[in-house]
Amino acid sequence: MNIRLDIEYDGTEFFGWQVQQNLPTIQGHLEAALQQVVKSRVILVGAGRTDSGVHALGQVANFNLDSPGRIEPWRWKLVLNSMLPPTIRIVDSRAVPNDFHAQKNALSKIYEYRVLNQPCASALDRRVYFCPRPMDWDAIRRALPHFIGTKDFRSFKGAKADVVTTVRTVTRFELIEDMSRRGLYVFQVEGSGFLKQMVRTMVGTVMDVGKGLRKPEDMVDIIRARNRMAAGRTMPASGLCLVSIKYQ
């Protein structure tokens, strides 16, 4: 039986999604809980390997059980939640066709990067990057369309990431002013897949436009450079959240 999990987590205290020896990770906590229930090693496939400190509202993962099992699919969320730290919650669990693969079947991923642009940080919202200096948000908005399309995003790839190709497709890159809080700006990015630190570096580069250090049209040359040195800084993880994964 193939079980799909929809997972929410506060990434602050974790060393990212992927299992690492002796470090707390989300996959590590989940596989340990599964192993305790099933009494044998269970491999969990996650849709996106979020980095250290990155949050998720809609991470998706799946695992296969040889036997049909004593636990009904919808009950897995209750079983796992009773064993997990409160900063990891299984929002949904259900049976899916045997060929469902959380990573390979994903059509697109939606990330949000949230910036709180006000003089002081927030005491209540842990899912933001706090930016006290005034920003030209209209200029930033004009920089975003340059990223849309199938392009070589090598300029935005984290140094340590080994990949076959650095070509990716970005279908949406928008800036939304969240009216629930003054000064809260949300970047929404959708694409078939992203390189390591790509979203955070895209946001770091367009934030330079907001500071007046670059022009919106500079994005063309930065992308064309295929060189990490051409782009801006990688934004801190706290503002990034994997919002949802789209499947067929």
Added chain:
Amino acid sequence: MNIRLDIEYDGTEFFGWQVQQNLPTIQGHLEAALQQVVKSRVILVGAGRTDSGVHALGQVANFNLDSPGRIEPWRWKLVLNSMLPPTIRIVDSRAVPNDFHAQKNALSKIYEYRVLNQPCASALDRRVYFCPRPMDWDAIRRALPHFIGTKDFRSFKGAKADVVTTVRTVTRFELIEDMSRRGLYVFQVEGSGFLKQMVRTMVGTVMDVGKGLRKPEDMVDIIRARNRMAAGRTMPASGLCLVSIKYQ
């Protein structure tokens, strides 16, 4: 010089606003920080005494300094934030007329009670009450208008609270479905002032309507009873937040 502070806090780890011997409170942290700067005892007047575990986005307080002081009013937020825990943030600081009194001059207070109605709790949102059972939100909505007006709210007063009168004016009690998250329902209450635990007990009583235990029109008799036993339970503090205070 009279300084006004606008304060945000995550109430989870504090024993409420008001100073208590040997317990961490918001007022306690603020007065300790002020005393360290000014080198003498400073009394801080808060607009609303939030209970243990209750949050604030827009608490207001003020303090008087005999001398004009070395610190410009707008700088107080930076000075205090550098000394406070990250779960207490001064959002704004400014000079106000000498007769400004954060509590006595308040015209009305707006509170929110946030309920997350889904099968599983949230990993990211600490400012909600999590309610897994299905609720009849339309019935709840029909119960709310019964609370509007100047009434004796004794049925909703916490046992330990000594007050001169239990008559209060509620000008707004609404239920909003927050579209930023599926299953997130927000009660918004506005009034000239509230009795201890009054908002949480009002919400606890209308939640009984959502469970089918009471009818919307039962609110009339519950208010008329002027007896705490007639009302529903006091909801947990985690969902309650002091959103803003209105002044002339």
